Amino acid sequence: MRKSFASRVGRIIRQSDIVIEVVDARFPEETRNRALESKVVDSGKKLIIAINKADLVSKERAKRAKRGISKPAVCVFLSAKDRKGVKRLMREIGIAGKGKSVVGVIGYPNTGKSSVINALKGRKVVRTSRKAGFTRGEQLVRLNQEVMLVDSPGVIPFNERDEFKLFLVGAKNVQDLGDRELAALKLIEFVQKNNSGELKKKYGILGKGEKVLEEIAVKRKKLLKGGVPDTNAAAGIVLEDWARGRLKD
Ligand SMILES: Nc1nc2c(ncn2[C@@H]2O[C@H](COP(=O)(O)OP(=O)(O)OP(=O)(O)O)[C@@H](O)[C@H]2O)c(=O)[nH]1
Numbered sequence: 001m002r003k004s005f006a007s008r009v010g011r012i013i014r015q016s017d018i019v020i021e022v023v024d025a026r027f028p029e030e031t032r033n034r035a036l037e038s039k040v041v042d043s044g045k046k047l048i049i050a051i052n053k054a055d056l057v058s059k060e061r062a063k064r065a066k067r068g069i070s071k072p073a074v075c076v077f078l079s080a081k082d083r084k085g086v087k088r089l090m091r092e093i094g095i096a097g098k099g100k101s102v103v104g105v106i107g108y109p110n111t112g113k114s115s116v117i118n119a120l121k122g123r124k125v126v127r128t129s130r131k132a133g134f135t136r137g138e139q140l141v142r143l144n145q146e147v148m149l150v151d152s153p154g155v156i157p158f159n160e161r162d163e164f165k166l167f168l169v170g171a172k173n174v175q176d177l178g179d180r181e182l183a184a185l186k187l188i189e190f191v192q193k194n195n196s197g198e199l200k201k202k203y204g205i206l207g208k209g210e211k212v213l214e215e216i217a218v219k220r221k222k223l224l225k226g227g228v229p230d231t232n233a234a235a236g237i238v239l240e241d242w243a244r245g246r247l248k249d
Pocket residue numbers: 052053054055056078079080081082107108109110111112113114115116127128129130131132133134135136152153154155
């Protein structure tokens with residue numbers, strides 16, 4: 001399945017004059033697909049990296065994200081949600097596209113590719129979802145007389161197999177994780193490292209390591225027969241909270 005998505009996106013790149021790669025402002029480096037970027041640049045096409053969901057990060061963090069991205073890509077901050085940065089993006093498309101042009105929109109699953117297309121168009125023309133992997137085929141949207149936008153299914157680099165990382169950046173859904181408890185423990189460690197007070201605030205817990213899931217299970221009354229803490233259910237709570245943006249790192 002993933003392979004056919006990848007080849008479809010490869011075809012979209014070949015057919016496009018300009019490519020917008022949509023990355024997540026919270027994880028700009030992790031959601032870049034360098035192999036696809038090279039394909040675009042090597043074929044002499046303009047690459048615009050849209051750092052989307054800028055509404056979810058501080059200005060400092062956004063600036064740092066931009067520093068990491070070097071030429072020849074053009075970098076635009078965007079919040080498809082608040083429709084910020086849309087004019088600048090329009091300008092970049094206009095600058096590159098003299099005459100008629102096809103603009104392919106690519107990127108990791110769930111970075112907001114379809115939302116960016118809606119923001120450019122100024123109304124909802126393609127469907128979006130909280131779930132990763134929502135757009136499954138390519139969709140054409142006429143932006144104006146000159147520009148045709150192409151929405152694409154999200155793809156991850158073929159050698160990226162770290163399911164926790166994919167989950168962290170929103171590219172993998174909770175129900176598709178192989179080991180939920182392991183992912184939850186890694187997530188807890190990640191949040192504790194970056195925002196030490198968050199777990200206490202959210203779940204009222206202070207512990208570390210595997211005990212944390214037991215504590216959460218007890219606090220949330222997720223108990224199995226005999227009062228054994230249901231750590232799998234606790235893992236589900238933590239993972240869902242992260243996926244819904246209810247946990248801050
Ligand atoms: N806060 C915030 N959320 C956004 C923004 N853009 C998109 N989202 C949300 O991110 C989720 C994914 O958006 P989509 O536009 O469906 O993402 P996509 O890249 O098309 O996803 P796939 O088709 O699954 O690859 C949705 O819940 C959107 O509402 C943004 O700028 N800010």
